[in-house]
């Protein structure tokens with residue numbers, strides 16, 4: 001339908017991906033550009049930073065998201081500037097021309113010109129921010145365990161979070177849970193010394209939520225041990241601490257900057273109308289004034305509906321991506337674009353385990369119900385079925401165990417290379433024995449026992465088994481028996497040791513399927529029904545292992561380093 005129209009979309013976030021899919025589905029040629037090869041699920045970044053999730057659980061390859069959209073091409077490149085007159089964008093990989101352009105480049109931390117904030121404050125808007133923050137937190141905790149000076153120890157264990165919006169609140173709750181997990185049992189005196197301080201410039205937390213929910217949030221955080229300071233503005237950040245406007249100095253090695261974000265336009269905005277937070281002011285149709293073929297959507301756009309500007313949350317970005325795609329389709333068909341209409345989906349924030357807040361019109365939910373709704377929403381929107389399962393598994397484990405097996409991250413991703421110049425983890429956190437971590441080992445041992453036992457009995461009863469195979473009329477009985485023994489030994493040993501476990505499980509499945517069909521075919525012989533179902537159960541268990549891997553206490557994860 002597109003003729004030769006080419007739509008270039010910069011930014012593979014919530015809005016860019018949505019627009020790409022709709023346009024490609026309609027047969028339009030789309031080039032989606034992002035600096036990363038993956039889409040980041042930003043709302044779960046704080047869970048990476050606080051050790052609840054692994055980085056790979058919150059990212060998903062863009063090429064895989066677009067795999068069913070042949071009209072859409074993904075290009076990994078950094079966009080430096082755009083030339084709206086010549087309809088060209090400049091990337092580090094070269095120039096690309098477009099018929100329609102969508103700027104969906106999201107946001108970046110806003111340091112509000114506070115001296116030292118951009119140098120020493122730790123932002124949380126990208127995956128690399130989350131990974132760096134996690135490494136920093138673990139380093140502080142580990143160094144504190146070895147620190148002899150009480151002042152230094154206190155400074156290492158004081159964590160200041162600037163900004164009492166949803167990210168600040170989520171980070172404060174998550175950080176308390178991390179500290180409880182790492183320190184309460186093994187170093188109770190250090191847990192007592194540690195402090196999470198949440199600084200809020202306003203007189204309440206979560207100002208975009210109703211007051212009742214703000215109060216609940218504050219009470220819950222205080223119960224978790226967070227120290228709240230309202231009407232506190234930061235004047236300066238340094239490596240040794242935070243100075244407030246009233247002159248107070250809080251000694252800390254960690255200032256987490258969640259005090260807001262601003263537009264990240266990826267283009268020179270000098271000749272564009274901009275508003276608060278550097279956002280590009282767009283027309284009601286989301287087009288940039290004077291450039292009918294250029295749209296700005298999501299966090300980068302200043303969209304005013306009535307008297308109020310949109311805040312910059314994911315549902316807005318999703319809906320703007322959708323509206324933009326439909327407007328471009330209208331333009332291609334020679335029709336005029338339509339004004340964007342927003343359907344408010346409400347707000348949700350999580351405070352900690354079993355505590356969240358949700359507000360939608362008059363509906364106000366708090367506590368476990370708010371928490372469950374928050375989890376449900378994020379589960380629904382997280383890209384990738386496997387990621388979803390992994391994340392839910394992590395949430396369930398965290399809730400049952402109430403502790404985290406936090407490990408440093410050794411990453412092959414180039415963007416993290418500077419963090420690990422020698423490709424070594426910077427620390428390991430010893431947590432003592434946790435009984436739960438032996439459960440997968442016990443499970444793997446039980447599962448492998450039947451295969452090892454069967455292989456050993458066949459070795460000792462080689463001639464008899466060989467005869468039995470021959471009696472069934474199967475060809476090459478010796479070869480088949482040898483293969484049978486090798487498959488069971490290799491798979492069984494792989495399971496017990498947890499070495500190349502996924503492959504081991506697949507080897508056993510490959511052995512079980514023909515064996516079950518030939519020797520335990522219940523259709524041919526109803527007496528084989530139980531044996532058939534037993535083998536089916538084994539295949540089921542092996543499928544679980546091949547999907548989830550060996551788990552802890554295994555050679556696959558034995559290095560103690562998470563690879564992403």
Ligand SMILES: Cc1cc2nc3c(=O)[nH]c(=O)nc-3n(C[C@H](O)[C@H](O)[C@H](O)COP(=O)(O)OP(=O)(O)OC[C@H]3O[C@@H](n4cnc5c(N)ncnc54)[C@H](O)[C@@H]3O)c2cc1C
Pocket residue numbers: 010011012013014015016033034035036039040042043044045046077078079080104105106107124125166167261264266297298299300312313314315317348
């Ligand atoms: C920590 C945090 C937590 C949040 N939690 C929630 C939440 O719980 N619920 C909610 O509704 N909202 C939440 N938000 C807001 C929400 O994430 C954003 O509103 C949403 O991501 C905006 O989507 P977007 O499409 O505009 O941009 P993004 O999703 O940010 O995507 C922008 C993309 O552009 C790419 N890009 C940027 N510059 C360039 C360039 N120069 N060249 C190439 N590519 C580029 C980036 O790599 C990125 O992939 C949160 C935000 C943050 C920072």
